[in-house]
Amino acid sequence: MGKTGIFYGSTTGTTEEIANLIAQKLGISPDDVHDVRDFTREMIDQYDYLILGTSTWGDGEMQEDWLEPVEVLSQMNLTGKTIAFFGSGDSQGNSFSFCSGMGELYKKLKNTGATFVGCVPHDGYNFNHSEAIEDDRFVGLPLDEVNEGKPVTEKRVEEWTKTLNFNPRSQKLD
Numbered sequence: 810m811g812k813t814g815i816f817y818g819s820t821t822g823t824t825e826e827i828a829n830l831i832a833q834k835l836g837i838s839p840d841d842v843h844d845v846r847d848f849t850r851e852m853i854d855q856y857d858y859l860i861l862g863t864s865t866w867g868d869g870e871m872q873e874d875w876l877e878p879v880e881v882l883s884q885m886n887l888t889g890k891t892i893a894f895f896g897s898g899d900s901q902g903n904s905f906s907f908c909s910g911m912g913e914l915y916k917k918l919k920n921t922g923a924t925f926v927g928c929v930p931h932d933g934y935n936f937n938h939s940e941a942i943e944d945d946r947f948v949g950l951p952l953d954e955v956n957e958g959k960p961v962t963e964k965r966v967e968e969w970t971k972t973l974n975f976n977p978r979s980q981k982l983d
């Protein structure tokens with residue numbers, strides 16, 4: 810089993826908390842949970858599996874700390890690496906761009922050669938539109954602490970991390 814790194818962009822701390830929760834569920838060391846503000850290309854080289862998280866701001870944009878790192882990542886050859894996404898958003902206040910930032914991240918990285926896992930059916934979410942939907946599924950795990958609260962987040966994370974065994978049984982996005 811290779812090494813997993815979590816990178817998150819978070820403005821008010823919600824996505825950061827979720828990143829730590831995912832790490833806890835997967836037994837990932839806090840040393841491997843990174844604020845994307847600290848991103849360097851060399852950090853990516855040490856990981857086989859990447860879990861990338863962003864909240865959504867503006868009108869469907871990824872969290873701003875991702876803007877430069879994602880450009881660097883998108884120019885890298887990530888063949889052999891496996892990537893899963895998670896996002897936090899507001900499905901009621903921003904019902905037409907729910908967790909769209911997660912979709913922006915995916916779109917920037919989809920041609921890097923990486924394998925993408927951890928997509929999620931949209932049943933059980935109440936929203937109108939999301940740029941994070943591809944082939945009728947979310948490209949990663951959307952979370953809505955604004956409306957659903959922490960217990961639901963915990964349950965969604967618990968279920969998602971169980972599917973994230975980074976083997977071929979995980980749902981592939983290609």
Ligand SMILES: Cc1cc2nc3c(=O)[nH]c(=O)nc-3n(C[C@H](O)[C@H](O)[C@H](O)COP(=O)(O)O)c2cc1C
Nearest residue numbers: 819820821822823824864865869898899903907908
């Ligand atoms: C000005 C503003 C714009 C937002 N835009 C969106 C949006 O377009 N889509 C969405 O799903 N959530 C949106 N949100 C909700 C945030 O993404 C949500 O509160 C998130 O949990 C914040 O996470 P963070 O603290 O990790 O940045 C917005 C919130 C604010 C205050």
